[in-house]
Amino acid sequence: MTSVNAKTLKLWMDQREGLTVIDVRTAHEFSNIHIRGSYNVPLAMLAEHAEEIADRVGEHVVLVCQSGVRAVQAQQKLAPLGISTVAVLEGGVNGFAAAGGDVVRGSQVWDIERQVRFTAGSLVLASLLGGKFLSPKMVSLAGGIGAGLTVSALTNTCAMGKALSALPWNRTRPVPTKEETFSTLPDQKK
Structure with missing residues (x-):
C-alpha cells in the first residue's frame, strides 16, 4: 500500500x-x-x-x-x-x-452517534437530578434510556439516532449521481 x-x-x-x-x-x-x-x-x-x-x-x-x-x-x-x-x-x-x-x-454538524450519546447522557442526567429534587418517579426515565440503549446494541438499530437524523440540521446531502460526480471530476487525459 x-x-x-x-x-x-x-x-x-x-x-x-x-x-x-x-x-x-x-x-x-x-x-x-x-x-x-x-x-x-x-x-x-x-x-x-x-x-x-x-x-x-x-x-x-x-x-x-x-x-x-x-x-x-x-x-x-x-x-x-x-x-x-x-x-x-x-x-x-x-x-x-x-x-x-x-x-x-x-x-x-456532529455525527449522529455523537448526538445520540449527548442526548442519552443529558436525558439520564436530567432524570437523575429530577428524581433527586422533583419526583422519585423521574428516575424511571434513566431506566428507559438504559433499556433503549441495550436494545439498540442487541439489534444493531438505533431509534434515537433515527429520530435525530430527521432533524433539519441532520438532513444529509443526496448521493450524487454518476453524471453529477463526473461533471466535477476533471478529464486530465484529454
Missing part, C-alpha cells in the same frame, strides 16, 4: 502536474470539511466506475477519507488500472487540516 503524509501532499499540490485528490467520503462528510481542490467521488461510486475514473484522472491520485479505511478500499480498485501513483493520505482530511493544509469547512 502506498501512502502519503500531509506535508508531502501539500508539496505535491503545489508542484505536481497531473495530480488528482479524490475524497471518497459521502457527500455530507465532504460538505462538512474537505481539502481545497479535491473531488468528491463517494466510495460506492468509485467502486462501480473505477475504470471510467481511471481514464479521466491524471498520473498521480491521492485518495482521502476520514481514517484511511475507505481510501485503502478505493486504492485497491484504482491501483491495478495503470495510474502511476495511487496513494492514500495518512491521517485523512482531519490530519491534513491539523498539519496546516488548506481545507474548506462547511457547516459543522
Whole structure:
C-alpha cells in the first residue's frame, strides 16, 4: 500500500502536474470539511466506475477519507488500472487540516452517534437530578434510556439516532449521481 503524509501532499499540490485528490467520503462528510481542490467521488461510486475514473484522472491520485479505511478500499480498485501513483493520505482530511493544509469547512454538524450519546447522557442526567429534587418517579426515565440503549446494541438499530437524523440540521446531502460526480471530476487525459 502506498501512502502519503500531509506535508508531502501539500508539496505535491503545489508542484505536481497531473495530480488528482479524490475524497471518497459521502457527500455530507465532504460538505462538512474537505481539502481545497479535491473531488468528491463517494466510495460506492468509485467502486462501480473505477475504470471510467481511471481514464479521466491524471498520473498521480491521492485518495482521502476520514481514517484511511475507505481510501485503502478505493486504492485497491484504482491501483491495478495503470495510474502511476495511487496513494492514500495518512491521517485523512482531519490530519491534513491539523498539519496546516488548506481545507474548506462547511457547516459543522456532529455525527449522529455523537448526538445520540449527548442526548442519552443529558436525558439520564436530567432524570437523575429530577428524581433527586422533583419526583422519585423521574428516575424511571434513566431506566428507559438504559433499556433503549441495550436494545439498540442487541439489534444493531438505533431509534434515537433515527429520530435525530430527521432533524433539519441532520438532513444529509443526496448521493450524487454518476453524471453529477463526473461533471466535477476533471478529464486530465484529454
